[in-house]
Amino acid sequence: MAEAIAKSGAELKQKLSRDDVLMRGLIAVVGLYLLVTLVLPLYAMLSKSFKDHDGNFIGLANYIEYFSTPALSASIVNSLFIASITTFITLTLAFGLAYGLMRSNMPFKAFFKIVAMVPILVPSLLPGIALVYLFGRQGFMNWALFGHDIYGPIGIVIAEVFFTLPHALIILTTAFSISDARLYEAAQVLNASKFKIFWTVTLPGARYGVISAAFVVFTLAITDFGAPKVIGGDFNVLATDIYKQVIGQQNFEMGAVVSVVLLIPAALAFFVDRIVQKKQVALLTSRAVAYEPKPNKLFDHCMLAYAILFSVFILGMIAVCQYAALVKFYPYNLSLSLKNYNFDLMDGGGWAAYWNSLKMAGLTAVIGTCIIFVGAYVVEKVRGFTQGRMLFQFLAMLPMAVPGLVLGLAYIFFFNSPANPLNTLYHTMAILVISTITHFYTVSHLTATTALKQMDSEFEDVSASLKQPVFKMFRQVTVPVSMPAILDISIYLFVNAMTTVSAVVFLYGPDTNLASVAVLNMDDAGDIAPAAAMGMMIFYTAAGVKLLHYFSTLGLYKSTQRWRSKS
């Protein structure tokens, strides 16, 4: 019987409506975008790593050279070391705060949550600069290191911890919020001690969150370039090696080799994380009851003290940068002035770099949100086309696995090739926007997909039955209903475009200097105070935009309250 069915021939194929053709076409267009801005550059980079200076294929020779040069391959161990230590420390610290926020009755939770998100608003160069002021050779807390040097692993790890904390905290608080309150009640009824509850209920319940956070932090730390660049000293890691090979020695082939080496752990961590995330989603959908912590004076006070320490660390770093930016000439003249904001007097692009950044971030937010949201919509709602969808989903997930520096270098190989008709893009604002959109594609795509999945899948069915074009549906219903998510995506893109250094550092041109790159270059040139000042400009801009986002979302909910809530 089953054979008879199998033999009865091919499955029927549905005739395509105009909407079907349109949606498939759009999937192809956005897919093509990802192909050209991601896959082809990566391919160009990969093939470059097998070639010599003159473009002749030389097999694994570059790799052999890399691994037989201890000065180079030692960075692998260094990178793994930094990333592992950072992961351990960040997870411990973030777990403590997440635990306090979700499981205690400490006051000012909202404040602590906001403070914990601050590091997202600055380039990862900034904590490095703060550390120079605190613990550098003339730093005012220099004594605290007992003669150790902040330039090197200690400085990198502290800066990476600062930089990765918010990411870990977001994942862990989510993990805590979905663990089931009923388990706690059961444990309390059984008179289990707090300690025992922690080990038998809390930790297992949050395990996927912990694993996921570990992978995210590890990936961020191993691929980050800002912190080791500023505070790394002679301690080489993979990310700085790529930069040195390319910018310092113009050895593009070796840069490609290091990029491939860096791509491996990042991609590996990414794929394991995807698997873990899927399991956590399954947990989310099972109907858990939210846990309401009971007051416990001692415990709540301890958690409060911890949260205060935590906030002091984060705000302290920012405050130090602000102080550095305002002091006339540290440590000799401590009077305050705005002279460090005269960016036009320094190398690095001046104020023009800041305005370029604003423009770049604005364009990235607007164009990126359109491409990503439309892409997510068509791939989520298209009828049939299973293989095309799967391919697209894969392409959309890929950017997350590619470190920014690797992407930037891949762009040099691909877009700067004389054979590529797109090479006029090199050094332009367009390529900065494109690289940034692609770099941050995955998280935005997932945000859009989540929002779209929450909408009734039958809307499109109804619309088709009423013979209305799908883009009427999209315009009149999908976009207005998804507006909060759309705002989230555009803000995410804007803030990241403001703070990112890694991909764009290889791509900016004389007329397209960026603020974040200016921080890097001024720091490189020894103008640390102006670098701090520019870093703070980025911070104020990102924070201002976040605030704007907060109020516009609030306003949005207010103005759409009539249909969002029952009256």
Add this chain to the structure above:
Amino acid sequence: MSINKASHYLVIENLTKRFGEFVALQDINLNINESEFVCFLGPSGCGKTTLLRAIAGLDLQSSGNIFQAGKDISVLPPSGRDFGIVFQSYALFPNLTVAKNVSYGLENAKIPKDQINKRVNELLEMVGLPEKANAYPANLSGGQQQRIALARALATSPSLLLLDEPLSALDAKVRVFLRHEIKQLQRKLGVTTIMVTHDQEEALTMADRIVVMKQGVIEQIGSPNEIYQQPKSVFVADFIGTMNFFEAQVMADNQIKIGELQFEHDSNIDTVVGERVTAAVRPEEFVISQQVESSEHKIEATIREIEFLGSLVRLRLSSKQMQAKSFIMNIEERMFRANALDEGDTISLSVITSPRLYPHD
């Protein structure tokens, strides 16, 4: 097997739907007449929605053909077919007003605005909610939302209306009320309607014809009365209404024995003398035997449990003679009182119709 496609409004031929290895619908053949109200009835997961979505073109069948009004629509996209659809979830657009929801399918360059407004008012009038034009879906009750969904589906005057469990999410009272409303509206408009439901009462009260489904195949097609009176299988007999099943043995061409008692039967199946069969009797087909004089086969039964259902009383009985530990009969409350029955009483019964027979499994 040739079907005169012109004589039926909707013809489904050898339709099969697979999800990977899993066969959700197997070789479905079904004809639906113009203006008919048909219910797809069956337990959850039997493939009702899948069949409805295949008819709409929302999920294409793996093989098989569908003809609507003589036209082969088998592989047309939903937008190329003529139907309106209402889902259990209502699927009303939350950010559009009721009027905007209803006019959604009418907005089109060719229709003037005042004509659209007129039609919207007419439709809202028709579903009894003219005052809700400017409300948002979130401000309506479930029943009101479902009526708006119905108005929206009917706005473009489709000649086929598809309803997927439209009443399942509603309170019992609203459900009964809307059953009636939908049925009347359907009669008035004469629109051919297919409704999916797992609620047999809903199907019995609303449908002209019921298609009973089980695990991807059609078990029986018939009017509510046929389905209730002559269920073709134990599955249908059990699924529709309440049915008592007894083990029986065939004694002669028209004689069976249940326990120690002999009954006549209409041999609705081919039987072999000596074969074991299942006999089925509805609760209302038992009567207390004084009612029927000179009844040949009286059943001695003991009352185990009494349940008041209002005008009816449901008795749970056991009978040594029939070797039945538990079966159910319904009697009118009036009769119940007249006989002054109580738990533990032994009564004598007879059966007013001959039992239906099914192959023993």
